[in-house]
Amino acid sequence: MIEIKNVSKWYGDFKVLDDCSAVVSKGEVVVVCGPSGSGKSTLMKTVNGLEPVQQGEIRVADTVVTDRKTRLTALRSRVGMVFQHFELFPHLNVLDNLVLAQTKVLKRPLAEARERAMLLLRRVDMEAFSEKFPGNLSGGQQQRVAVARSLAMDPMVMLFDEPTSALDPEMVGEVLEVMMQLAREGMTMIVVTHEMGFARKVSNRVIFMDRGRIVEDCPKDDFFERRDERSERARDFLDKILQH
Ligand SMILES: Nc1ncnc2c1ncn2[C@@H]1O[C@H](COP(=O)(O)OP(=O)(O)O)[C@@H](O)[C@H]1O
Ligand SMILES: [Mg+2]
Numbered sequence: 001m002i003e004i005k006n007v008s009k010w011y012g013d014f015k016v017l018d019d020c021s022a023v024v025s026k027g028e029v030v031v032v033c034g035p036s037g038s039g040k041s042t043l044m045k046t047v048n049g050l051e052p053v054q055q056g057e058i059r060v061a062d063t064v065v066t067d068r069k070t071r072l073t074a075l076r077s078r079v080g081m082v083f084q085h086f087e088l089f090p091h092l093n094v095l096d097n098l099v100l101a102q103t104k105v106l107k108r109p110l111a112e113a114r115e116r117a118m119l120l121l122r123r124v125d126m127e128a129f130s131e132k133f134p135g136n137l138s139g140g141q142q143q144r145v146a147v148a149r150s151l152a153m154d155p156m157v158m159l160f161d162e163p164t165s166a167l168d169p170e171m172v173g174e175v176l177e178v179m180m181q182l183a184r185e186g187m188t189m190i191v192v193t194h195e196m197g198f199a200r201k202v203s204n205r206v207i208f209m210d211r212g213r214i215v216e217d218c219p220k221d222d223f224f225e226r227r228d229e230r231s232e233r234a235r236d237f238l239d240k241i242l243q244h
Helices: 040-047 072-078 094-104 110-123 139-151 169-184 196-202 220-225 232-243
Strands: 002-011 014-024 029-033 055-060 079-082 157-161 188-192 205-210 213-219
Touching: 002 040, 014 040, 014 055, 014 213, 029 040, 029 196, 040 055, 040 157, 040 188, 072 079, 079 139, 094 110, 094 139, 110 139, 139 157, 139 169, 169 188, 169 196, 196 220, 196 232, 205 220, 205 232, 213 220, 213 232
Parallel strands: 029 188, 029 205, 079 157, 157 188
Antiparallel strands: 002 014, 002 055, 205 213
């Protein structure tokens, strides 16, 4: 579903991605972790074409994202992305947040778009809030709406970039629950997160990044249970993060 092949990227002289390669199959859930500044967000942005790369190739399904001729708007509508900061439109109520891109980008008739929106709001348990504005919702509720909004576009894959790291602790669970449900339904997902409980329970594989490189890419059981086989950097990282 997603193929990242020998991708390198520079910001000026700074090499932010260093020869990264990875494959994500349909229905797979891959967790990406690593220290702050290691290039996780940049890698996510290159997958849906938000950031260009100087070397290598990225494919999503049949689309070569890194090909200059590719129409990225079409691709982006099929690659759902949920960021750390829920970027809902503040001036639109929840329902309209979900309807807008469906009618504008997918050209869905309004009635159909609304029906789809309500169905998805039900799935993230936000049906009762359809008339509310984002500013009146908690962070966890906003993030669940953001997930539903992405799903309204019928994405082939979903990319999550630290979707729970800006949330108060008591709201993390409700967002992870929505993501787990999505994983169980077979959605192809790449999730940047330090929620190792989620990684353990839901992921198929864990990718560990450090200084722009993919240092580890292994089945989750190997990542967590066979610590002695991991690189020193990955072990250091795990020791730190699992102490919390
Ligand atoms: N637009 C940019 N211009 C220059 N440097 C950037 C830009 N975006 C990110 N960086 C740098 O690239 C590195 C990787 O950033 P990022 O992908 O956000 O890491 P992570 O998500 O793993 O914390 C960091 O050192 C960051 O400062
Ligand atoms: Mg980041």
